Amino acid sequence: MWAIISALIEGLILGVIARLLIPGKQNIPLWLTVLLGLVGAIVGNLVAHLFGVADTRGFDWWRHAFQLGAAVVLIVVITPLWAARNKTGP
Template sequence: MGIITMIVIGLIAGAIARLLIPGRQHIGWLATIVVGIVGSYVGGTLGSLVFAPHVFSVHPPVHHLFLGSIVGAVIVLLIFNMFRARR
């Protein structure tokens, strides 16, 4: 059940990140899920570093706040777009 939850949260966070970034991203729904899942880990890690500097751990994205997942997904999507623009 955790994998399904991670996929759903990844899809929602990735879709919201795509809506927040101006312009059109030419990625499919599977890449949106990956951006959301990776963004959840990025947001959770950044949240651990900023809000609890003495506790550095990486947990599955379902344990992090949803806002952190969206912020992380935006960061990952911006980095993805930067690399894609260089091609």
């Protein structure tokens, strides 16, 4: 249960920071921000493992940078798709 709660908190933090780094307004709901932050965390961890920097002594700066970068890319890609989806409604 704690793993789920901590994953949601991590997704929220990554998603919000990613949205703050992107210029302009991202018109997506909070739940989508959290979801994209979670996916960004997973993708960032995979990339960090590929580069061999997933587990370092001290604070894992590289792993967190990859996670944040993945979250930023996901939000940049998904935001226009979300807006287009909402405009084609009835």
